[in-house]
Amino acid sequence: MDLISNLAMGFGVASSLANLMFCLIGVLLGTLIGVLPGIGATATIAMLLPITFQLEPVSSLIMLAGIYYGAQYGGSTTAILINMPGESSSAVTAIDGYQMARKGRAGTALATAALGSFFAGSVATFLVAIFAPPLTTIALKFGAAEYFSLMVMGLVMSVALAHGSVLKALAMVVLGLLLGMVGTDVYTGAPRFTMGMNQFADGLNFVAVAVGVFGIAEILRNLEDEHDRQVMTRNITRLFPNRDEFRQMIGPVLRGTGIGSVLGILPGGGAILASFASYTIEKKVSKNPEEFGKGALAGVAGPESANNAGAQTSFIPLLTLGIPANPVMALMIGAMIIQGIVPGPNVVSEQPQLFWGIIASMWIGNLMLVVLNLPLIGLWVKLLTVPYYVLFPIIMAMCSIGVYSVNSNPYDLFAVAFFGLLGYVLSKLRCEPAPLLLGFVLGPLLEENLRRAMILSRGDPTTFVTRPISATLLLLSLAILVLVFLPQIRKRRDEVFTESDA
Amino acid sequence: MSTKPKDGTDIAAGLLFMAIAAFFAWQGLGLDMGTSLRMGPGYFPMVLSGLLFILGAVILFKAFGRPDDEPIGRFAWRGILFILPAPIFFGLTVRGLGFVPALFITTLIASQASMRMRPLPALILAIVVTILSTLIFSYGLGLPFRRFGPWLPI
Numbered sequence: 001m002d003l004i005s006n007l008a009m010g011f012g013v014a015s016s017l018a019n020l021m022f023c024l025i026g027v028l029l030g031t032l033i034g035v036l037p038g039i040g041a042t043a044t045i046a047m048l049l050p051i052t053f054q055l056e057p058v059s060s061l062i063m064l065a066g067i068y069y070g071a072q073y074g075g076s077t078t079a080i081l082i083n084m085p086g087e088s089s090s091a092v093t094a095i096d097g098y099q100m101a102r103k104g105r106a107g108t109a110l111a112t113a114a115l116g117s118f119f120a121g122s123v124a125t126f127l128v129a130i131f132a133p134p135l136t137t138i139a140l141k142f143g144a145a146e147y148f149s150l151m152v153m154g155l156v157m158s159v160a161l162a163h164g165s166v167l168k169a170l171a172m173v174v175l176g177l178l179l180g181m182v183g184t185d186v187y188t189g190a191p192r193f194t195m196g197m198n199q200f201a202d203g204l205n206f207v208a209v210a211v212g213v214f215g216i217a218e219i220l221r222n223l224e225d226e227h228d229r230q231v232m233t234r235n236i237t238r239l240f241p242n243r244d245e246f247r248q249m250i251g252p253v254l255r256g257t258g259i260g261s262v263l264g265i266l267p268g269g270g271a272i273l274a275s276f277a278s279y280t281i282e283k284k285v286s287k288n289p290e291e292f293g294k295g296a297l298a299g300v301a302g303p304e305s306a307n308n309a310g311a312q313t314s315f316i317p318l319l320t321l322g323i324p325a326n327p328v329m330a331l332m333i334g335a336m337i338i339q340g341i342v343p344g345p346n347v348v349s350e351q352p353q354l355f356w357g358i359i360a361s362m363w364i365g366n367l368m369l370v371v372l373n374l375p376l377i378g379l380w381v382k383l384l385t386v387p388y389y390v391l392f393p394i395i396m397a398m399c400s401i402g403v404y405s406v407n408s409n410p411y412d413l414f415a416v417a418f419f420g421l422l423g424y425v426l427s428k429l430r431c432e433p434a435p436l437l438l439g440f441v442l443g444p445l446l447e448e449n450l451r452r453a454m455i456l457s458r459g460d461p462t463t464f465v466t467r468p469i470s471a472t473l474l475l476l477s478l479a480i481l482v483l484v485f486l487p488q489i490r491k492r493r494d495e496v497f498t499e500s501d502a
Numbered sequence: 503m504s505t506k507p508k509d510g511t512d513i514a515a516g517l518l519f520m521a522i523a524a525f526f527a528w529q530g531l532g533l534d535m536g537t538s539l540r541m542g543p544g545y546f547p548m549v550l551s552g553l554l555f556i557l558g559a560v561i562l563f564k565a566f567g568r569p570d571d572e573p574i575g576r577f578a579w580r581g582i583l584f585i586l587p588a589p590i591f592f593g594l595t596v597r598g599l600g601f602v603p604a605l606f607i608t609t610l611i612a613s614q615a616s617m618r619m620r621p622l623p624a625l626i627l628a629i630v631v632t633i634l635s636t637l638i639f640s641y642g643l644g645l646p647f648r649r650f651g652p653w654l655p656i
Contacts, residue, residue, distance in 0.1 A: 054643050165512075167564070171519045171557040178526050178550045185533075185543035192543055193529050216585060223581035223615055389616035390627060396585065396612035397605055397631045400592040405645050413593030417586040424582070428574050429515040447546045459539025 010356030026063035027368045030070020035380045042327045044071035046210035050402030057339040058354050062361040069365045076113045092275040096299030103295050113304040120257040120305035121366035124312035129359050135320040139345035144453035145463050149473035151446050156477040160484045162432040169435045176436035180443020199411035206334040208412040211399050212419025213433045219392050220424040252282050252302035260309030265316050278306035327434045330441040507569040516562025523555035584615035600651030606632040
């Protein structure tokens, strides 16, 4: 069978000694940085991205994927131990995980998160292997109009899933799109918004924008008030869940995996939605819902599985369409482009080694996480006690080296400072950075497809609604927008997000 | 001071978005708009600038008559003062001074962003970071940096 032989090839690529090592380094580094409080998966990848540029394309993407899982796992660790989720997707874990830790069940919570994530990751990886190839054949039928509409839907989704004001998230998307316009126009070669600086002719450096908006802004936020953190280090005695706890886990993990796998495919940040949805469902089906918020095992097992399944299946739109489902995938696209790979439906046929290698490495990465991190939890906990003022100068040094190593362009470092400030100011004004980054990556693609579609249709804008796939996608985006603006839904959305903040 | 409630954060956000939109629109004036059939380089940016301006205006407008439920809070001035110059310094000197001294001073600058950092630990930290980074990035990964640049007399 094709699938089996392809997977076998993938495992062949991924289990070469070098790639195993890069996967391992990625997972370790990802966890290491992800464990640092307040730094989520996106910021971690943005900082570590440049390290991978010197590697072969396959190895570099395998390592990046490893960093991704590691960072996500690290995020849940901080969520459980110090109630500081690095990213909104692990915000849900913090609700019950931290309560479990306060009751002295930190070890169980951590192990549950790891095991649930591993199971979900394995299932979702398999789903990616099954569904990605047939989807690429559909994707090949996509014309410029369809691509445009799909990207619009992705951007709208990212708005719907952003924290806080919908209007501000919309503005952030548009701002991101505008920043994506900086550089040389592809059709005419006219320089745009470069302020006469040749250094920006190729556009703003993606890594610089990401590191600035996510990394530096985050450091500045953390420096606002420096206080000591309460680390739940005591009582991490019993790691492995007992038989009873295992039984309690099974249902939530299975449901979480299902929800996460489906929602993860949605462009715009399905993994976040998945963990919220799973938490809500677990609370509904639970026999004792009053336990939730006070340390319910299901409240950790479900969302963590959903979150990880979603993280995995969000590779599907990336690998098949070349469209990122969330900021992390946007970083992946950036990495692929820098490696000279054009993300999209052609990757499967032109670079089967890369495609299947990445899929196989997803599973290996997940396995490594469980095998390595359960015994290493003690070490990560120690890391949490390292004071922040020691950590951030190290992070700054890494960022500076990393960004510079991309193009050896000093202007990129100036851009880091600029976007760090912009990102900080925007976050002070309660504007989420994720939609901005997504807009920034999709901006050039969106414009190119819009212009191409208009040329193909001879200037007839109805092409977007007369082509069935495109029309459906646009209708869906419109429906999402209407939904988030509806007063009732808006209230519910606010409630969900408030719950996660509590 | 008016007694009417207003959301100061949103007012600032709205104004900021409008200002950025105006800036992009102004910068884009010189670009060819083209037609809907053959869009010029200025078409899409102009549409986006217009959209951003409207969104900013709506955010601004809606900020009045509503109390600010979460004030901006304090700014990390010390952080801004020391964190942001760090990468700029690295960019200005990495070629002239070379990787090792540029990184050392960059780390030292960044470390000053925290009030808790004492001079001696900062120095030790910067030395350790520089040595390890040089080993990892320059020797290990073989990045093509000059370790000591032409500005130095060695």
